[in-house]
Every structure is written in structure tokens, then in C-alpha cells.
Amino acid sequence: DAKTTQPPSMDCAEGRAANLPCNHSTISGNEYVYWYRQIHSQGPQYIIHGLKNNETNEMASLIITEDRKSSTLILPHATLRDTAVYYCIVRVASGYALNFGKGTSLLVTP
Amino acid sequence: DAGVIQSPRHEVTEMGQEVTLRCKPISGHNSLFWYRQTMMRGLELLIYFNNNVPIDDSGMPEDRFSAKMPNASFSTLKIQPSEPRDSAVYFCASTGFDGNTIYFGEGSWLTVV
Numbered sequence: 001d002a003k004t005t006q007p008p009s010m011d012c013a014e015g016r017a018a019n020l021p022c023n024h025s026t027i028s029g030n031e032y033v034y035w036y037r038q039i040h041s042q043g044p045q046y047i048i049h050g051l052k053n054n055e056t057n058e059m060a061s062l063i064i065t066e067d068r069k070s071s072t073l074i075l076p077h078a079t080l081r082d083t084a085v086y087y088c089i090v091r092v093a094s095g096y097a098l099n100f101g102k103g104t105s106l107l108v109t110p
Numbered sequence: 111d112a113g114v115i116q117s118p119r120h121e122v123t124e125m126g127q128e129v130t131l132r133c134k135p136i137s138g139h140n141s142l143f144w145y146r147q148t149m150m151r152g153l154e155l156l157i158y159f160n161n162n163v164p165i166d167d168s169g170m171p172e173d174r175f176s177a178k179m180p181n182a183s184f185s186t187l188k189i190q191p192s193e194p195r196d197s198a199v200y201f202c203a204s205t206g207f208d209g210n211t212i213y214f215g216e217g218s219w220l221t222v223v
Contacts, residue, residue, distance in 0.1 A: 034210075043114075043201050043214030044153070096141060096165070098212060100153035 004088045009105045012082075018075040020104050022088030025069040030092050033064060035073045036100075037084040044087065044100070047073065078108045114215035116202050122221045128190040131218045134183055135204030143212065144177055144187050145201040153201070159185065192222045 005023040012018040024033065034049040048055055048062045050071075055062045061074040075082055087103040115134040123129055135142050144156040157167040162179045170177070174193070179185040189196055203214040 032210075043203070043216055044212075045214070046211045049210055093209070096158050096160070096209065097143065097155045099155070102152060 004090055004101055006086075006088050006101065006104045008102065009107070011107050011109060012075075012078045014080055014108055014110050015077055018078040018082065018106060018108070020073040020075075020086050020088075020106065021070065022073070023070045024088070024090045027068050027090050028092070031090045032093055033062065033068075033071050034089045034091060034098065035060070035062065036087045036089065036098065037082075038087070038103070039081075039084040044098075047086075078106075080108050080110065082106065083108045114202055114204050114213050116200075116215035116218050118218060119216065120219045120221075122223065123192055125193055125222055126191045127222075128188065129192045129196075129220060129222075131187040131200050131202075131220070133185045133187070133202030133215060135185070135202070136206075136213055137183065139204035139206050139213075140182070141205045141209065142179060142185050143201075143203040143205075144185070145203065145214075147199045147201065147217070148197075156187070156200075189220075192220075194222045197221050 032049050032051050035047040036044045038044045047059050048057055050062045050064055064071045085103040085105050087100050089098050117132045140161050142159040145153050146156055147153045156169045157177045158165050159179045177187045199217040199219050201214050201217045203212050205212040
């Protein structure tokens, strides 16, 4: 699976959009981009995934660049409950495991 | 659905004792994972089962660790004998046939003293 690079930490004001970047320059054509988050003391939680088109669900939006070498997870209106470590993971659809890196620690402040 | 259920949630044990962690995956899921999380190493995959069969156990640290899945609704991770460096949070996770969404349990917090 391709390697990902994320900033170690970010801050966001409550109510504002949180934009979390991820670089995956070695991504292969059959690899998807997955985002998970882990709130303190809880298990990781699935957020969203995509191949090359932008995706949106009730939690977030995923914007993937045309060359697929990077992506951005957008939390449109961050709340204090969104404070968590966010993991960007690249994996083939037929793969089984998620290889978690260090992720981005997002702090949402009042 | 109740989600992935793990027990115990917290365990403190003495070095040398046997530890057994238990997991009930989501009903209907055919893949099960055991992960370990520490501050130093982050989240590490220990073992992966598909249809109750171990597919990849390359992440199991050493012979002291063993995992079983006797049926589709139950798995155990055993550490014998336990050591202080085994102190970590152990997560069980499961997924269905599409494999896109992996659901994690709340973890078992193990402290070996």
C-alpha cells in the first residue's frame, strides 16, 4: 500500500471548516483513499473513502486531486466533538488491513 | 446492532500471568482483525481472520501471543506469559464482504505490572 504523509497537528475554531490534507504521491490506480478518526479512548471510526471522484456523506467531504497524489478531508462545521486523531490511509479495495500511520491530531477550540 | 464487543474493557495483571482478550464481531461480518495500540508504535495489525481462518499473523509479536476464532461470532487473543511491554490497548475490528468499512470495538486496556 502507498505511504501517506499528514501534518502532525492542526487547530480549528468551532463552527469553521476543518480542512485536513494528506499526501499520497505514490498511490496506484487501484488504491482507494480512506479516512478514519480516533477520538480519545475510543476505537477508530470510519469517516469516508474514495477512488478519484469527490465524495460526501453526513460526516465529511473528501476532495481528491485530479492526479490523485493528494486529498483533503473537509469537516464543514467543526464541533468540539470532532477533536480527534484523523488517519488518511491508502489501500487497494481488495486489500484487507488498514495500515495506520501517525495521523493528524485535530484540536477544535471554542 | 451492538457493534464489535470486546471484553474485558480493562485488565491489570501481574507479569507472568495468562491474559485472554475476547471479541464478538458484528453479526454477518466475515473478517476479523486484532490491533494493538501503544504510544510508541501507534496502531499495529496483529492478525487477520477471514471466514474464521487466520490469513495473516505476521504482526503477532512472538510465540507468547496466540489468537483463535472458533466460530464466526467469537475470537480470543491470548498472551502467555504476559510481560510489562505487552501493556497496550488491544482493539478488535470486523468488516463485511465489501471490506470498505471496518468497525472497531472500544478496546481492551491491558496493564501488566
